[in-house]
Each structure stands twice: as structure tokens, then as C-alpha cells.
Amino acid sequence: MFHLYDNEKKMQIICIANQKGGAGKTTLTYNVGCMLGDEFNKRVLMVDVDGQANLTTTLDFDPDELSKPVSALLTRKDAVTKDYVVSTKFRNVDLIPSTQSTFAAEKEILNVVGREFVLSRALDQVRDDYDVVLIDIPPNLGVVSLNALIASNGVVLVYTASEFALDGLSQILAAIDEIQDNSHININKLKILGFVQNRFKSSNKVVNSKIKNILEGVPDVQNYFTAISDTTEIEKSQFDHLPMHLFNRNHKVVDQFRQLVKELLVCLA
Ligand SMILES: Nc1ncnc2c1ncn2[C@@H]1O[C@H](COP(=O)(O)OP(=O)(O)OP(=O)(O)O)[C@@H](O)[C@H]1O
Ligand SMILES: [Mg+2]
Numbered sequence: 001m002f003h004l005y006d007n008e009k010k011m012q013i014i015c016i017a018n019q020k021g022g023a024g025k026t027t028l029t030y031n032v033g034c035m036l037g038d039e040f041n042k043r044v045l046m047v048d049v050d051g052q053a054n055l056t057t058t059l060d061f062d063p064d065e066l067s068k069p070v071s072a073l074l075t076r077k078d079a080v081t082k083d084y085v086v087s088t089k090f091r092n093v094d095l096i097p098s099t100q101s102t103f104a105a106e107k108e109i110l111n112v113v114g115r116e117f118v119l120s121r122a123l124d125q126v127r128d129d130y131d132v133v134l135i136d137i138p139p140n141l142g143v144v145s146l147n148a149l150i151a152s153n154g155v156v157l158v159y160t161a162s163e164f165a166l167d168g169l170s171q172i173l174a175a176i177d178e179i180q181d182n183s184h185i186n187i188n189k190l191k192i193l194g195f196v197q198n199r200f201k202s203s204n205k206v207v208n209s210k211i212k213n214i215l216e217g218v219p220d221v222q223n224y225f226t227a228i229s230d231t232t233e234i235e236k237s238q239f240d241h242l243p244m245h246l247f248n249r250n251h252k253v254v255d256q257f258r259q260l261v262k263e264l265l266v267c268l269a
Pocket of ligand 1 (some may be wrong): 020021022025027028137138139228231232234
């Protein structure tokens with residue numbers, strides 16, 4: 001098992017990543033985050049750095065009505081992080097929300113001195129306030145996603161049983177490798193915590209085993225978290241703006257999310 005820290009307990013910053021759109025980054029961030037807060041009593045901060053603002057919307061905020069989105073936090077000198085945090089309707093869960101302006105911030109950040117570290121610096125300000133931070137990234141590897149990876153201590157790689165999602169993984173693995181190889185950039189000692197398969201269908205045996213063979217070739221990463229099944233209940237829960245454990249608590253994916261959260265907490269212990 002991986003241990004992020006040997007000494008004192010620290011705020012853990014996690015990014016659930018895949019460069020491919022639709023792999024389930026936002027779905028997992030939302031369900032894992034809400035469960036960590038509600039059932040595991042962890043103080044959770046979710047950070048939406050995707051201009052699509054899916055996480056923000058799912059958490060019941062209207063991006064058009066937000067006056068302090070993450071884009072301003074990332075681009076304004078001397079921004080006070082706490083001013084950009086909103087509390088959600090879920091127990092122990094706060095959010096730094098996103099709006100479409102995050103797309104434009106991508107360019108603005110390029111002019112900031114120390115542009116790779118703006119999110120890391122912003123999160124440093126709230127180190128004592130949270131146990132876990134979950135960052136939801138867009139499906140690209142621009143400067144905002146790189147900021148998210150550089151700010152993180154751990155990354156969970158999510159994939160689905162499709163060749164495209166695997167391509168997305170290989171690109172993000174290359175970016176992680178580059179960060180890890182550069183000690184000036186790797187200020188938070190980014191570790192890959194493991195893989196999680198989303199939209200799992202046990203009937204898809206041939207593809208599932210081919211994928212596992214490919215992933216087994218990834219050096220140093222042999223940790224597989226509990227897979228999350230494919231179910232329309234997840235889509236329905238998102239329409240109702242509820243995480244699965246509050247939408248349909250007896251559904252099997254709730255047990256899978258709970259197991260995934262427990263495994264994550266072991267990694268973070
Ligand atoms: N396990 C699942 N079963 C069924 N549907 C799912 C599952 N996981 C995610 N989905 C659905 O797939 C779609 C894409 O998921 P999601 O938005 O979480 O992906 P993403 O990686 O965040 O995408 P993007 O890269 O565009 O941000 C959503 O409509 C979501 O409801
Ligand atoms: Mg998303």
C-alpha cells in the first residue's frame with residue numbers, strides 16, 4: 001500500500017484524472033467527496049477547475065450567479081482563498097466553484113509568474129481547514145490541469161473499457177512522469193495512488209482483461225481500487241443533484257463507492 005506521509009497528518013490533495021472526456025472524473029469526485037464528508041466525517045473541499053462547471057452544477061450552484069469563481073482565484077494576485085469557498089448542502093463539503101470563465105483563465109495564467117503553482121499556493125492557505133481536497137479537472141492537459149496535478153499529493157487514474165480512455169490515460173501518465181522527474185515542479189510529491197475502472201460491465205470480459213494487461217505494463221502502479229459499475233441510476237442521481245448514497249442507498253454502486261473511499265483512506269493514512 002502507498003503511504004503519502006510518514007509524519008504529521010496533513011490535508012491531502014487528490015485529483016481523479018484522465019485526459020479523455022466522459023471517463024467519470026466528475027462523477028467519482030462528487031460521489032467520493034460527498035461520501036467522505038457525510039459518512040466518514042472528513043472535512044472535504046472540492047475544487048472545480050473545469051470550464052464546463054459540471055461539478056459546480058451538480059452541487060446545485062448556478063455558474064451564471066457566481067461572483068467569485070475559481071478563475072479569479074487563479075489569476076488575481078493576492079487572492080484570499082477562503083473568499084472563493086462556498087458551503088454546499090452536503091455535510092462537511094465545501095466547494096470552490098467554476099464557471100465558463102475558467103476557459104479564459106487558461107490563457108491568463110500563462111502570464112502569471114510561477115504559473116504552474118497558482119493552485120498549489122491558493123490551497124496552501126486552507127491547509128488547516130480540510131482533511132481532503134478533491135480537484136475536478138477538464139478533459140485536457142492545459143496549464144489549469146497541470147496546476148491541479150502539481151497541487152496534488154495523489155492522483156487516481158479513472159478509466160473505462162474503451163481504447164480512447166486508455167489513450168487519455170497514457171497522455172496523463174506522460175504528464176505525471178514529467179512532473180515527477182522535475183524536483184522544482186514536483187513540490188507536493190505527486191504519487192499515483194492507483195487505477196479505478198468506471199462503468200464496469202462484467203459481461204465485457206475480453207476487453208476488461210485486455211485493459212488489465214495493458215495497465216499491468218505501467219511501472220510502479222499495481223494498485224486497483226474497487227471498480228464502479230455502469231448503471232443508469234448514476235445519471236438519474238445527477239439529475240436530482242444527489243450523490244448515490246443519498247439517492248438510492250441500497251444500490252450496489254453505493255457499496256462500491258464506500259469500498260473505494262475506504263481504500264483511498266488506507267492510501268492516505
Ligand atoms: N458508472 C457510471 N454508470 C453510468 N453512467 C455513468 C457512470 N459514470 C459516469 N456516468 C455518466 O457518464 C457521463 C460522463 O461522466 P463524467 O461527467 O463524470 O465524466 P468526466 O470524466 O468528468 O467528463 P469530462 O472530461 O467531460 O469532464 C455523465 O453523464 C455521467 O452521468
Ligand atoms: Mg468532468
